[in-house]
Amino acid sequence: MNRSKIVAKILQNPRGTWIDAVAIMRGHALKLLWRFTKPKVHIGKGFRAYVYPVFEGPGHITLGDRVSFVRNYGKCPYFVTHTPEARIVIGSDGVMSGLRISCTQSVEIGTNSVLANSIIADSEKLPAATDQSATVAALCGTKPVLIGSHVWIAMNSYIMSGTVLGDECVVASGAVVFGATMEPRSLVGGNPGRKLAETRAP
């Protein structure tokens, strides 16, 4: 993109450009803050924070490049890890709004994902603070959640322990997916979540 096109884009939407600039600056500030306060949070380049996310717990949280947390209907992104071994990995170019992740073992999300305000949990129950971390997985029914790239998870959906979503899956709003394995390019919906249709092949 050359300079005249950038200037035209700014003039077309000056307020949006200002909001983007504030989000990029807020991302830099949060990264600088978390380098000292949260050593297990790793964030790639080009991080944009349109809202303040909340990261809690002793586990690892890794975000790829150009991840952005956008504003959507009031909830902030809320990532909770319950054990020191827990890992939340989100690939590059993800857009998240109000996503809540509860992790005791591992939650992995691929690149180019669009995640609306939904809930992802990789355990059936939550561990108590007094539980030994070695026995948490057996106590809480933990199974890792694995989500492919180019996935769109629509709002108010629940993705529970042991779910595997292939590439280019779409989870409809309000769906409850409990430990199912979905093949790539399927549209998942309903309670319990099942394959409703195929998204168009590329």
Added chain:
Amino acid sequence: MRLNQLFRSWWYIVKYQHILRTARFGRGCRITGRLAISGPGKVTFGDRCMIEDGIWGGEYTEINTHHIDSRVVIGANVLLRGTKIGCYQSVAIGDGTRAEHCFLMDSDFHNVNAQHRHLDFHHNDRPIVIEQNCYLGYNSVCCKGTVLKAGAVVLAASLLNNKTIAPGQTVLGCPARPVAGLT
């Protein structure tokens, strides 16, 4: 009405009707919770509307319009308790409707196909029409094309997509189905 609620109503009406000019309020509107209206479209509230926060806290009423021609028309005596409205074409809510913390969206806002996810996604839009004296339960979702006839009841956490609900019917579930034994 408490004094701070009176002040809050006055401030939101001044802000959105006179300063930002995105909304018009009828007479006697009571705004006791937070209200956020954003986007280029127009919002109209009828007389004696009540706007409150959601019952679990932090769930404020939010209306986002995404096009200059999008219209949100809300009738008289409507209670919005932390309702979220996303509007591309039009959302109409009739008189006497009560809505809890629920989501009304007349567009998908993304394409199902991963290659064009952020491109042409507005060709399937349909307006949402909610008639008089309906009830929308907590965390329910009304997607594009939903029509609730007069007195329909949508129970908590149900999902409606492109459906017409008969007058006075009660629906529940994902996707929403009529509940037997309730009228």
